[in-house]
Amino acid sequence: MKQSGWWQRNTGRVPSLRPPGITAPLGDVIAVALVVLFGVLPYPDEVFQARGLLLVVALLPVAVIPIRRRWPVATLGVSLACTVGIAFAGVLAPGTLIAVTVAAFSVAARTRRLVAIIYVGLAALVVFVVSSVPLHGDLFDSRALQFVSFIVVAGAMGDATRSRREYIAAVTERAERAERGKEEEARRRVAEERVRIARDLHDLVAHQISVISLSAGVASSSLQARPERAQEALTNIRSASRSVLADIGMLMALLRTENADEQRDLHPQAGLSRLDHLLSRFTDAGLQVTLHREPGIAPLSSASDHAAYLALQEGLTNAHKHGTGNQTAVDIRASAGDILLTVTNPVGREASLAAASGHGLRGLRERVAAVRGNVRTLRRDGEFRLIVTIPSADGAGR
Structure with missing residues (x-):
């Protein structure tokens, strides 16, 4: 469609949408037959009869009719020139006038409306004027006016054909655009679902596997x-194995269900109230955790509470996997109406890069962003620091 618009703007012609087949050649055959028939008929009125060389000129438009779709203006020009030449010879040739009518239809059907009005109007005016020559100066002879009317009607029909073609093209383009929009929306939803599955899989399983290892x-x-x-x-391994099997079963149920309410019920919603349990699991696995929790922290919404829990879980998992010395510090405090979570652990250079670029942090950023929080990572003096800011329930509406 874009190519069609460029072609029309730069050439002044509207491209045809008709598929190749027998329709176009058949139309040319009919047009040629009409020109020849009206050119050789034995009219009782001498003014319509072209003989000898004039008959050859009257039939000359037959040669350009097959190219009327590609060069409609040129076809109209040749047909009109033959009409004018024969008229000055004293003959009003119906064959050339039929050729002008056919060419006028093609001009109106295949050029822009302004161009069509100019050329079709000019053709009708020329026929109106030159017809008076063989008719002894009578401009309003009904025999000439009927051909002028044919040209005008042909131009109107050509304009209607062009308008219909443009309408079909616009409808087709809208339908294709709508179909592309549906496909893009479907791909977007599939991508979002894949991200959600990957995030849930990481949240449910990754830290358990880390504890087992x-x-x-x-x-x-x-x-x-x-x-x-x-x-x-070994007891910890057994406990973590049972937990991960239960988590995987829950995740499979999430993936298999089609009910949105069931998905919400099955989705894990652990919050900071389970922080002691979370820390004990990592402590049992050999990680020394130092916790500093500021008293009087404002309450969190359920979604923010869950995001905070996942942030600490991810930070502790990274500290256990990538940290050195098996020790980490967790700090929870209020900051300007928000909750500030910080997990700090000693780490080597390569390990800190791995921790900062993992899939877990990518999923954590998405979850925290969903509750209008943010996640930052900082490496300084051999320490890796995960800093998560989550709005409190009181400050969420700011």
């Missing part, structure tokens, strides 16, 4: 020297 390392290193420590680590 690290507990397995503790059990392996303590098996001989400290069997009670190994036993404790």
Whole structure:
């Protein structure tokens, strides 16, 4: 459609939307037959009869009719020139006038409206004037006026054809644009659902797998020297394994259900009220956690509370996976009406880069942004710091 608009603006012609087939050649055959028929008929009135060389001139438009779709103005010009030449020879040739009528239709159907009005009007005026020559100066002879009327009607029909073609093109373009919009919307929804699934999978499973892996390392290193420590680590592995199996089952239920209410009921909604349980799990896995929680923190909405819990879970998981020294510090405090969560742990350079660019932080940023919070990471003096700001329920409407 864009190419069609460019073609019309730069050439003044409207491209045809008709598919190639028998219709166009058949139309040319009919037009040629009409020109020849009206050119050779034995009219009783001598003014309509073209003989000898004049008959050849009268039939000359037959040669340009097949190109009327590509060059309509040129076809109209040739047909009009033949009409004028024969008229000055004293003959009003119906064959050339039919050719002018056919060409006028093509001009109106395949050029812009202003161009069509100019050329069709000029053709009608020329025929009106030159017809008076073989009719002995009678401008309003009905025999000439009928051909002028044919030209005007043909121009109107051509304009209607062009308008219909443009309407069909516009409707088709709108339909295609709507279809593309539906496809883009479907792709967007699929992409959003994939991101949601990846985020839920990470939130539900990743930190449990991390606890299992690290507990397995503790059990392996303590098996001989400290069997009670190994036993404790194996207990943690068993507990985390059960949790991850339950989480995976819940996630499968989320993916299989089609009811939005069921999805909300199945979705995990742990909040800061379960912070002690979260810290104990990482402590049991060998991570030394120092917690500083400022008293009197404003309450959070359920969504913000869940986002805060996930932020601490992600920070502790990263500290356990990428940190050095098996120690981390968690700080929870109020800041200008918001809740500021900070998880700090010592880390090496490569590990800090891995922690800052992981999929978990990407999903965390999306979850925190959904409650109008923000996530920042900072590496300074051998420490990696995760800083999460979440609006409180009182400050959420600011």
